[in-house]
Amino acid sequence: MSRALLPHIDRRSFIKLSAVASLTLLVGCGSDDSPTDNTTNQKLLPIPELLQPDIIGNVKHYNLTIKESKHQFFDEAKTDTYAINGTYLAPTIKVIDGDEVSINFKNSLNEATTMHGHGMHVPAKMDGTPHQVIEPDKSWSARYRVKQKAATNWYHPHFMGKTADHVYKGLAGFIVVEDEESRALDLPDRYGIDDIPLVLQDRRFVNSQFDYTPTMQEVMRGYIGDTFIVNGAIKPTFEAEAKEIRFRLLNGSNSTVYELGFSDNRSFNQIATDNALLESPVALNRVTLSPGERAEIVVDFSGDLGKSVDLYEYKNSKTFLQIDIKKQATATTSLPNKLTSLVKLNPLNSATSRTFTLSGRMGSFQINGKSMDIDRIDEVVPLNAIEIWEVKNSMMVDHNFHIHATHFMIIERNGNSAGVAANERGYKDTVYIKGGESVKFIVKMVDYTDTKIPYMYHCHFLEHEDRGMMGQFVVT
Numbered sequence: 001m002s003r004a005l006l007p008h009i010d011r012r013s014f015i016k017l018s019a020v021a022s023l024t025l026l027v028g029c030g031s032d033d034s035p036t037d038n039t040t041n042q043k044l045l046p047i048p049e050l051l052q053p054d055i056i057g058n059v060k061h062y063n064l065t066i067k068e069s070k071h072q073f074f075d076e077a078k079t080d081t082y083a084i085n086g087t088y089l090a091p092t093i094k095v096i097d098g099d100e101v102s103i104n105f106k107n108s109l110n111e112a113t114t115m116h117g118h119g120m121h122v123p124a125k126m127d128g129t130p131h132q133v134i135e136p137d138k139s140w141s142a143r144y145r146v147k148q149k150a151a152t153n154w155y156h157p158h159f160m161g162k163t164a165d166h167v168y169k170g171l172a173g174f175i176v177v178e179d180e181e182s183r184a185l186d187l188p189d190r191y192g193i194d195d196i197p198l199v200l201q202d203r204r205f206v207n208s209q210f211d212y213t214p215t216m217q218e219v220m221r222g223y224i225g226d227t228f229i230v231n232g233a234i235k236p237t238f239e240a241e242a243k244e245i246r247f248r249l250l251n252g253s254n255s256t257v258y259e260l261g262f263s264d265n266r267s268f269n270q271i272a273t274d275n276a277l278l279e280s281p282v283a284l285n286r287v288t289l290s291p292g293e294r295a296e297i298v299v300d301f302s303g304d305l306g307k308s309v310d311l312y313e314y315k316n317s318k319t320f321l322q323i324d325i326k327k328q329a330t331a332t333t334s335l336p337n338k339l340t341s342l343v344k345l346n347p348l349n350s351a352t353s354r355t356f357t358l359s360g361r362m363g364s365f366q367i368n369g370k371s372m373d374i375d376r377i378d379e380v381v382p383l384n385a386i387e388i389w390e391v392k393n394s395m396m397v398d399h400n401f402h403i404h405a406t407h408f409m410i411i412e413r414n415g416n417s418a419g420v421a422a423n424e425r426g427y428k429d430t431v432y433i434k435g436g437e438s439v440k441f442i443v444k445m446v447d448y449t450d451t452k453i454p455y456m457y458h459c460h461f462l463e464h465e466d467r468g469m470m471g472q473f474v475v476t
């Protein structure tokens, strides 16, 4: 068990230890206090604990407890949270394509929830949707064989009508998928040293407690916090080696779109979209992520020893993270030009098109005129059929569209294939659709038929999802 492997470190011993290099690895979002750099008195970036599995037979068991906790966002007081194992957020689960895994959740909350593996390619009954409720004091396991390409995925609640509330309180963690191909690439992969997961969120606080009280207008337009946090810390510092650093960026917010870049406007390379590496790195100086979307980026700090730069959110003018490049590189990497090959389905081979129109008013939301009904199957999708799905945002407010079960590839934005940006030409499971815009994607279900238990498709702006902007499909 990971707890035994990573003994609890109290604050005092931590400060003493923090002079030691590479300690970042030991810092959980779960320790009661965030670590402090004793030279600058600034909080260091917490790195979610990398959870070690118990191996029983050939199955890797990851044991997680969902519970109420208190987390130190502020020096003066602790904040009531929900958390998994620690005090806010959750440990990182790292799996390899082909692994047999059992992700075991014990619900120690006083209310029911669920736990969905966002981006995981799993049978519907293992998907952790509103159909796999975990009642208080009960346990539930997502047991499956990992069968997908390397990706940065995540897990979070998906309980009917309460997803926004449960995520806001702190339930979210990474599932990092690796495969043989990704492991052979010369990419930064030392967890916590040059391979850094970042859960990006924003929150409102009143008297150091979360304030989750969206008005009707905020339900429609987004409940944006004034305090931006990363891995459960407010504007912490990451002490980087002077080399290429890989950041696994996750927009873990309820409903805020982030336009991310660096304070010196430097360029970086995006290497992965939601569900796989890109075929080649794409050079950018901004990357936009709507809620639920991920991007892996590699930024080269090899000539920057002694400098500081911020990971900055340009839409809301907020600093997420200060990066102090203050360590000599202890290993080097060199970003490859070719990362992977992606299967590109041919639209001419598609027999079926489906249209999903997003609408809503007065705090209620619909897809194709209907609000989510857990007892209604909206779409029946045959196995192995190539399909085109078009999603139209008929509103003036932003939405996105997320599908479970598998990934898709975007083929048009607003009726135009040239409208698909280079860094969107990869495997996606969530796509941002601005007010009045539309997106067409190509998709094929390749596994796991089940005529009864559905998968979901929905807007991942959580206030919209909870108020009806969700539907269900079965794969047959």
Ligand SMILES: [Cu+2]
Binding pocket: 398, 399, 400, 459, 460, 461, 464, 465, 469
């Ligand atoms: Cu929406």
